[in-house]
Amino acid sequence: MSETALRESEAVELKSVVVDDIKKEIIAFANGGGGMLYVGVADNGDVVGLADADKDLADVNNMLRDGIKPDITLFAQSKIDRIGDKRIIRIDVQSGVERPYYLTGKGIRPEGVYVRHGAASVPATQTAIRRMIRETDGDSYEKLRSTEQDLTFTSAEAEFSKRNVAFGDSQMAALGMTSTGKIYTHLALLLSEQCVHTIKAAVFQDTTQQVFKDRREFGGSLFKQINEVYDFLDLNNKTKATFDKLLRIDKRDYPETALRETLLNAVVHREYATSGSILIKIFSDRVEFISPGGLVSGIELDDIMSGYSACRNTALSAVFYRLRLIESYGTGILKIFETYKSSSARPRIEVTPNVFKMILPNLNTSAANDFSGTAPTPQENVLKFVREHGSITRKQTEQLLGASQTAAGVMLRRMTENGDLTKHGSSRNARYFQTPATTSMT
Numbered sequence: 001m002s003e004t005a006l007r008e009s010e011a012v013e014l015k016s017v018v019v020d021d022i023k024k025e026i027i028a029f030a031n032g033g034g035g036m037l038y039v040g041v042a043d044n045g046d047v048v049g050l051a052d053a054d055k056d057l058a059d060v061n062n063m064l065r066d067g068i069k070p071d072i073t074l075f076a077q078s079k080i081d082r083i084g085d086k087r088i089i090r091i092d093v094q095s096g097v098e099r100p101y102y103l104t105g106k107g108i109r110p111e112g113v114y115v116r117h118g119a120a121s122v123p124a125t126q127t128a129i130r131r132m133i134r135e136t137d138g139d140s141y142e143k144l145r146s147t148e149q150d151l152t153f154t155s156a157e158a159e160f161s162k163r164n165v166a167f168g169d170s171q172m173a174a175l176g177m178t179s180t181g182k183i184y185t186h187l188a189l190l191l192s193e194q195c196v197h198t199i200k201a202a203v204f205q206d207t208t209q210q211v212f213k214d215r216r217e218f219g220g221s222l223f224k225q226i227n228e229v230y231d232f233l234d235l236n237n238k239t240k241a242t243f244d245k246l247l248r249i250d251k252r253d254y255p256e257t258a259l260r261e262t263l264l265n266a267v268v269h270r271e272y273a274t275s276g277s278i279l280i281k282i283f284s285d286r287v288e289f290i291s292p293g294g295l296v297s298g299i300e301l302d303d304i305m306s307g308y309s310a311c312r313n314t315a316l317s318a319v320f321y322r323l324r325l326i327e328s329y330g331t332g333i334l335k336i337f338e339t340y341k342s343s344s345a346r347p348r349i350e351v352t353p354n355v356f357k358m359i360l361p362n363l364n365t366s367a368a369n370d371f372s373g374t375a376p377t378p379q380e381n382v383l384k385f386v387r388e389h390g391s392i393t394r395k396q397t398e399q400l401l402g403a404s405q406t407a408a409g410v411m412l413r414r415m416t417e418n419g420d421l422t423k424h425g426s427s428r429n430a431r432y433f434q435t436p437a438t439t440s441m442t
Helices: 022-031 053-066 126-137 154-162 169-175 186-191 222-235 256-269 301-305 314-322 332-338 363-370 378-389 394-401 405-417
Strands: 012-015 035-039 076-083 086-093 114-117 120-123 199-204 212-218 239-244 247-252 278-282 286-292 348-351 355-361 421-424 431-434
Touching: 012 022, 022 035, 022 053, 022 076, 022 086, 022 114, 022 120, 053 076, 053 086, 154 222, 169 314, 186 222, 186 314, 199 222, 212 222, 222 256, 222 278, 247 363, 256 278, 256 286, 256 314, 256 332, 256 355, 301 332, 301 348, 301 394, 348 394, 378 394, 378 405, 378 431, 394 405, 405 421, 405 431
Parallel strands: 012 035, 199 278
Antiparallel strands: 035 086, 076 086, 114 120, 199 212, 239 247, 278 286, 286 355, 348 355, 421 431
16 A cells, blocks of 8 residues: 555544544544544554554454444454554444444434544534434434433333333334334433423413413423323313202213323324424313324325324334223224214314314303303304304314215305305315304304
């Protein structure tokens, strides 16, 4: 080998002796396009050689095995070479397939992940780390390796134990909580005490958001969150007593099953790749569950109402199913509506590209309205919805009235012809607004 060829560049690094920084250079090459590292050659290219190349080679191999994660030994080959009469070590590093590689003691953070920038190895940015993870693991949030690896699972262990389900290294791997090399995934992060996502809940004085009565934010493991949030919902699920002669009849504001299923649905199906919390708003006449992330691509509201479900977080759903927190895919929404079958009030779903909202009506408020006189007509219910929300679509009309697609379409057309509503847009994306001159009961 010609000595003049040894010059530092994007693909070549020179070290005169074995130092700990060698690990950073190897990591940078593995996280990029690969490169060659020579030990026993000064920065200016002068070959100084190694006094004890065999010992130095053993030290380098120990660094490769113990100082870098994931296992890089298949992609970094070290051997003793000669330049003239001098012995050196040459380390040939290929681009790794499990990027990002990082220092064992630092984790998948900028201080542990290095990339090549010209002839230097520098800490990677968070953006570069996330890009490498996506390129290696794919786009599924649950399967991506977590940048936080110092995780604890006290709540998860308790939840598994309560249901007599084993929880150890083999189970975590089978569930997708760890990837190759026992690296924690985002699924593990969600179930750990270090989970970064939260649920925010608030109780309001009346039907508006003007006056707070109580507000909470729940963090930690998703298991801890769902237990604490359900307790909060149960505490605010009041009981109203009515009498049939001498018989006392107690009725809670909301069916317990509906609250439970809506909470679990929000947690299991939310989009965790985005920031923001699940929001729960308890009003005097309703409770709203607002979850980040609209419907899964290719799914429409009609599909959900027919019992079809495409799960965004399949691994998280599998964990909840194994722990019997959910029964099976696609049944939760139907079960929620089933709990309201004996009431004129119906749950309502509102969807945007970024939000899924489930609205549960207060049965006691609805019951009081039911017996205060003549029940509102479907048209009056539609007009009330429009006043409260600004407009209505055909799908929302179906959910509001529990009507078929055809019946909802016919009623909206007649209300438009009668001058009650004004239609904007065409086809199924049309929205209906109240005609300014229209008056009716609230």
